[in-house]
Amino acid sequence: xxxxxxxxxxxxxxxxxxxxxxxxxxxxxxxxxxxxxxxxxxxxxxxxxxxxxxxxxxxxxxxxxxxxxxxxxxxxxxxxxxxxxxxxxxxxxxxxxxxxxxxxxxxxxxxxxxxxxxxxxxxxxxxxxxxxxxxxxxxxxxxxxxxxxxxxxxxxxxxxxxxxxxxxxxxxxxxxxxxxxxxxxxxxxxxxxxxxxxxxxxxxxxxxxxxxxxxxxxxxxxxxxxxxxxxxxxxxxxxxxxxxxxxxxxxxxxxxxxxxxxxxxxxxxxxxxxxxxxxxxxxxxxxxxxxxxxxxxxxxxxxxxxxxxxxxxxxxxxxxxxxxxxxxxxxxxxxxxxxxxxxxxxxxxxxxxxxxxxxxxxxxxxxxxxxxxxxxxxxxxxxxxxxxxxxxxxx
Numbered sequence: 001x002x003x004x005x006x007x008x009x010x011x012x013x014x015x016x017x018x019x020x021x022x023x024x025x026x027x028x029x030x031x032x033x034x035x036x037x038x039x040x041x042x043x044x045x046x047x048x049x050x051x052x053x054x055x056x057x058x059x060x061x062x063x064x065x066x067x068x069x070x071x072x073x074x075x076x077x078x079x080x081x082x083x084x085x086x087x088x089x090x091x092x093x094x095x096x097x098x099x100x101x102x103x104x105x106x107x108x109x110x111x112x113x114x115x116x117x118x119x120x121x122x123x124x125x126x127x128x129x130x131x132x133x134x135x136x137x138x139x140x141x142x143x144x145x146x147x148x149x150x151x152x153x154x155x156x157x158x159x160x161x162x163x164x165x166x167x168x169x170x171x172x173x174x175x176x177x178x179x180x181x182x183x184x185x186x187x188x189x190x191x192x193x194x195x196x197x198x199x200x201x202x203x204x205x206x207x208x209x210x211x212x213x214x215x216x217x218x219x220x221x222x223x224x225x226x227x228x229x230x231x232x233x234x235x236x237x238x239x240x241x242x243x244x245x246x247x248x249x250x251x252x253x254x255x256x257x258x259x260x261x262x263x264x265x266x267x268x269x270x271x272x273x274x275x276x277x278x279x280x281x282x283x284x285x286x287x288x289x290x291x292x293x294x295x296x297x298x299x300x301x302x303x304x305x306x307x308x309x310x311x312x313x314x315x316x317x318x319x320x321x322x323x324x325x326x327x328x329x330x331x332x333x334x335x336x337x338x339x340x341x342x343x344x345x346x347x348x349x350x351x352x353x354x355x356x357x358x359x360x361x362x363x364x365x366x367x368x369x370x371x372x373x374x375x376x377x378x379x380x381x382x383x384x385x386x387x388x389x390x391x392x393x394x395x
């Protein structure tokens with residue numbers, strides 16, 4: 001298939017390629033999806049203040065917790081990536097490294113973290129080896145978290161991202177309407193229920209069958225009592241059985257020697273608390289609108305978090321990024337970088353690893369074009385003088 005020309009174009013192709021139940025799993029938000037829509041509307045309300053008669057080739061390079069990146073766009077941790085395309089997390093990690101940026105592998109990945117590291121690092125070295133990070137859910141509490149951290153450290157992951165906004169799973173009504181029941185699996189009921197959708201998407205279905213119809217959490221291995229596997233029927237629930245507290249974050253900080261990022265921060269108080277417990281960076285995030293519906297758009301909260309902790313701690317943001325101009329707006333508001341999730345999943349669904357590369361290429365070109373038109377020579381020079389943004393809500 002030919003490359004696509006925007007993230008929206010990739011989304012249209014993904015919708016054609018994926019069965020409805022899979023597309024809705026990727027696309028859907030919680031409840032009425034208010035927060036998911038607000039993430040986009042918040043970016044749309046920000047306008048630029050360009051300088052004219054200034055011509056320079058923009059420099060998009062920066063560093064994130066000490067890791068050099070060629071553009072301030074990271075691939076966010078997403079669960080069940082393998083159901084979108086069997087190349088899954090390995091393809092995402094490879095293409096992110098090839099683009100000179102970072103991929104973050106989820107605890108809920110469809111591929112074991114060791115397998116991703118081995119597959120993604122073939123031929124990589126130096127700074128490239130630092131561009132694979134691990135996202136931690138406290139699966140099975142501290143006992144499971146400790147095993148996962150040790151495995152990530154042994155596999156050479158460059159940073160640890162702890163997600164804090166998943167005390168329980170959000171109410172994703174698209175999945176409920178589609179009849180998705182955890183644990184996911186291939187059985188007679190699902191074959192009858194989802195079979196018609198699968199058969200009208202033969203390319204996806206053929207890949208799914210060739211991949212062994214895998215729907216498990218391979219990172220749950222050795223996380224049960226006595227280092228036993230968590231039973232399949234308990235794997236999804238294990239993510240939220242014992243969600244982390246601030247005391248748990250301090251405990252992790254004492255065990256993880258590399259950079260530590262805390263994801264899911266939406267208030268100044270929590271951002272300051274993150275700094276107090278030793279975070280190297282915070283990720284302002286509402287989980288892409290998939291958790292608490294009615295939470296504020298991430299980019300609206302971003303400036304006040306930056307004002308509170310940005311002098312000492314790097315601040316990243318996710319939620320609703322679809323164009324390079326969105327990245328420029330976020331960096332101008334003080335973000336060191338943005339994370340994308342659905343955007344690269346659309347590309348992966350449409351064209352596998354090549355589609356992920358397309359999305360990153362599109363965002364890079366969009367950023368370059370936007371900054372040329374702004375008259376800004378470097379992401380290092382972006383600040384709030386380059387934009388007009390509505391005031392943020394108080395915390």
